[in-house]
Amino acid sequence: MSNLSVNVAGVEFKNPVIPASGAFGYGREYEKFYPLSILGGISVKGTTLHRREGNPPPRIAETPSGMLNSVGLQNGGAEKFLNYELPNLVTKDTRIIANIAGATIEECAQLASMMNGTAVDMIELNISCPNVKQGGAAFGTNPNTAAEITAAVRKATDKPLMVKLSPNVTDITEIARAVESAGADAVSLINTLLGMRIDIKTKRPILKNNVGGLSGPAVFPIAVRMVWQVYNAVKIPIIGMGGISTAEDVIEMMMAGAKAIQIGAALFADPFAPIKIIEGLNEYCENNNISNLADITGTVKPW
Amino acid sequence: MYTQGKYPIIKKTAIAKGIFDVTVSCPEIAQNAEPGQFAQVAAEGFFLRRPISICDIDKEKGTIRIVFEVRGKGTDKISQLACGCLIDIIAPLGNGFKKLSGKKAICIGGGIGTPPMLGIAKVYGENATVISGFRNSSVAILQDDFKACGAKAILCTDDGSAGIHGFVTDALKNELKENKADIIYACGPMGMLRAIVDIAEENGIECQVSLEQRMGCGVGACLVCACRTVKDGKEIYSHVCKDGPVFDSKEVVLGE
Numbered sequence: 001m002s003n004l005s006v007n008v009a010g011v012e013f014k015n016p017v018i019p020a021s022g023a024f025g026y027g028r029e030y031e032k033f034y035p036l037s038i039l040g041g042i043s044v045k046g047t048t049l050h051r052r053e054g055n056p057p058p059r060i061a062e063t064p065s066g067m068l069n070s071v072g073l074q075n076g077g078a079e080k081f082l083n084y085e086l087p088n089l090v091t092k093d094t095r096i097i098a099n100i101a102g103a104t105i106e107e108c109a110q111l112a113s114m115m116n117g118t119a120v121d122m123i124e125l126n127i128s129c130p131n132v133k134q135g136g137a138a139f140g141t142n143p144n145t146a147a148e149i150t151a152a153v154r155k156a157t158d159k160p161l162m163v164k165l166s167p168n169v170t171d172i173t174e175i176a177r178a179v180e181s182a183g184a185d186a187v188s189l190i191n192t193l194l195g196m197r198i199d200i201k202t203k204r205p206i207l208k209n210n211v212g213g214l215s216g217p218a219v220f221p222i223a224v225r226m227v228w229q230v231y232n233a234v235k236i237p238i239i240g241m242g243g244i245s246t247a248e249d250v251i252e253m254m255m256a257g258a259k260a261i262q263i264g265a266a267l268f269a270d271p272f273a274p275i276k277i278i279e280g281l282n283e284y285c286e287n288n289n290i291s292n293l294a295d296i297t298g299t300v301k302p303w
Numbered sequence: 304m305y306t307q308g309k310y311p312i313i314k315k316t317a318i319a320k321g322i323f324d325v326t327v328s329c330p331e332i333a334q335n336a337e338p339g340q341f342a343q344v345a346a347e348g349f350f351l352r353r354p355i356s357i358c359d360i361d362k363e364k365g366t367i368r369i370v371f372e373v374r375g376k377g378t379d380k381i382s383q384l385a386c387g388c389l390i391d392i393i394a395p396l397g398n399g400f401k402k403l404s405g406k407k408a409i410c411i412g413g414g415i416g417t418p419p420m421l422g423i424a425k426v427y428g429e430n431a432t433v434i435s436g437f438r439n440s441s442v443a444i445l446q447d448d449f450k451a452c453g454a455k456a457i458l459c460t461d462d463g464s465a466g467i468h469g470f471v472t473d474a475l476k477n478e479l480k481e482n483k484a485d486i487i488y489a490c491g492p493m494g495m496l497r498a499i500v501d502i503a504e505e506n507g508i509e510c511q512v513s514l515e516q517r518m519g520c521g522v523g524a525c526l527v528c529a530c531r532t533v534k535d536g537k538e539i540y541s542h543v544c545k546d547g548p549v550f551d552s553k554e555v556v557l558g559e
Contacts, residue, residue: 025524029545032305032522045526053540058517060527062351062377069519074526074540206517216350268520269350271307271393 002285004278006040006294008237008259009160009185011121013040013095015281016250016293017274020241020262021046021099021124021164022071026085027092033271038278041095043188043262044085046126048100049107051077061197061206066216066243067265068195070209073101073132078114090119099164101126103135105149112157123159125150125184128166128191130213137191140166143178154183162186162239165230167219168194172226173233180234188239188262189230190223216265219243224256231257231298245273247280254293255300305396305522306332309389313366319442321373322415323382324358327390330365337399338422339488339513339549342369343521345391346377353377354518354544356490357395358418359425359448367394370418370444396521397548400511402426406485409434409478410454411471411499413491414442419513421448423488428453432482434474436491440465472498479506486511493557500552510552516543531556 004015019030021043027036036042054074061068076084081098089096098120102108112123127140127149139149150163163179165172167190176187192213197206205211223242230238240258244250245266253261266273285293306329314326332342336357343352359368373379384390400423408427410420412435424431431454437443439462449456457474458466467474472495475487479502489499490513503510519525523545532541532555541547541555 023520023525025526029520029522029524033307054526054529057527057529057540059529060351060517060519060525062349064350066350067519069525069527071526074529265350268525269345269352271305271520271522 002282002291002293004281004285004293006260008239009122009162011095011160013260015040015278016254016260017278018043018097018239018260018262019267019274020264021126023264023267026089028088030267030271034275037093039094039274040260041097041121042089043097043099043124044081044089045075046073046099046101046129047075047078047081047111048073049078049102049111051075051080056208058206058208059212061212063195063197063214063216064218066214066218067268068197068207068212068214069192070207070212072209073129078111082114082118086119095121097122097124097162099124099126101129101132101135105152107135108149109152109156112153112159112161115159116157120159122162123153123157124162124164124188125153126164126191128164130166130168130192130194130211137166137168140175141169143174146175147178147182150179150182150184160185162188164191165189166191167222167226167242173229176230176234180236184236186237186239187230187234188241190219190226190242193219193222215243217243217245220249224252227253227258228256228300245269247277247284250277250281251284251296254296255298257298259294259297305393306335307393309391312384312386312388312390315384315386318370318444322370322442322444323373324368324370325384325390326366326368327392328366329392329394332392332394333360333362333365333367336360336367336395338426339399339419340395340397341548342367342392342394343396343518344369344381346380348380349377351377351519352393352521353381354521356419356513356548357422359421372415393521397544398546400488400549401486403486406430407483408432409475409484409487411435411475411487411489411491413471413495414438416491416513417445419490420488421445421452424449424454425452431455432457432478432484434459434471434478436460436471436495438462471495472502475499475502484508489513497557500557503552511549512552512555512557513548514543514550514555515548518544520544531558
């Protein structure tokens with residue numbers, strides 16, 4: 001067995017495979033398929049200060065090799081996460097990434113400070129949700145705001161801080177540099193791309209929210225490109241995501257510059273995708289005499 | 304536990320235009336499945352699985368039966384799987400119908416909402432009345448199956464081309480005049496469900512409805528298949544895949 005472990009901002013993951021926020025809940029459902037201890041970590045459902053009901057349905061639309069979603073951060077709120085979900089997650093022998101999403105800068109800071117002294121291993125600050133009116137992508141598409149919110153959250157917490165970036169920007173490296181200089185320990189990218197589908201019979205958008213976030217294999221090349229650009233722009237580690245569904249995708253994403261990866265939409269097509277990916281990574285390492293998978297990060301040889 | 308696997312199709316029949324009846328040999332799924340639950344079925348070349356209700360379960364033979372209508376390109380792809388092919392399913396998912404022993408049930412299906420009524424009708428046998436409604440005789444399905452399980456089968460069509468010329472709600476009102484029921488099960492279009500729930504409430508009969516919504520994961524993690532429910536007097540979003548697809552009519556808000 002090769003060593004699949006990776007270190008992101010001081011946090012050791014047993015392997016680089018992490019289900020992405022919003023695709024895996026708090027692990028309870030997927031635990032009915034396999035033990036969560038197999039996973040490198042779990043990025044939990046985006047958590048807001050107070051309970052949120054989310055957007056009206058339909059919240060999902062299929063697209064070629066992907067899907068749009070507009071859940072709108074439905075979640076039980078921070079107290080429920082800390083009192084009900086976290087005590088369960090800590091028994092699962094996997095790293096816990098708390099994905100937090102505030103409607104204001106103050107709320108983000110408050111959420112982050114609530115994680116202090118808990119078993120959360122890392123905070124993922126979501127400044128890129130395309131499906132909410134307040135906060136979300138409004139924070140993550142302007143470098144000044146992104147830096148301001150990162151600095152405020154940085155001050156509020158002693159946990160490793162990762163900022164999740166939006167691809168719906170002209171230059172993602174600008175945002176990455178801004179959050180790095182404001183004190184982020186890592187960045188994760190990409191969140192979903194804003195998209196739309198219309199039912200041509202009814203002339204109605206399929207999503208009740210009209211627009212939503214595109215994910216799935218369709219976005220993978222965009223994600224690889226953005227991870228590679230950010231890798232060349234900042235020194236802090238990157239967790240790459242966007243359309244990953246196979247071990248080969250993971251290797252590609254790591255070569256582009258990611259230290260670890262997250263899997264989202266692929267879980268819906270195949271709930272066992274993370275397990276198959278981990279097996280595939282072991283095979284890849286053995287076949288290529290790689291003793292530490294972490295060594296492949298950023299090894300792409302650009303023309 | 305949830306089971307995902309590729310299982311052989313052992314029987315496949317087109318039982319009406321665009322409606323397919325598929326029996327799958329999947330002992331571990333059949334063992335755990337209950338009437339009213341559903342399967343997430345993969346359609347080759349399409350990203351998302353299609354949620355399809357389980358029509359019937361044979362625990363001894365280790366099979367489940369799904370009856371579905373071709374609604375789009377994904378279900379069309381699934382319908383092309385021939386007998387002997389493998390079908391990729393996750394099941395059994397969601398909560399099934401509540402079963403009352405020694406009681407009388409009325410099971411009501413509207414169109415392609417009819418298949419899940421077979422499994423629950425079998426639980427009640429002669430104590431079940433199945434009312435099913437269709438656009439016309441060409442898409443009227445499963446009548447022989449309902450009769451075979453001992454249930455009283457009442458067929459309604461919108462155009463009168465078979466059975467009673469009228470809606471399932473008319474048939475339900477007539478049935479309730481003659482026979483009392485302890486519980487009503489319903490699956491079909493929202494308008495039909497609302498009308499049935501009203502009748503159930505007027506008559507003080509417990510009612511369970513099975514809902515449909517566009518789904519993602521099918522297991523309760525992604526939260527896309529939202530539906531309005533009432534909890535502690537407040538409306539909230541629950542999820543069809545995990546909290547349903549079967550809901551007590553008193554806890555669900557039947558919208559558009």
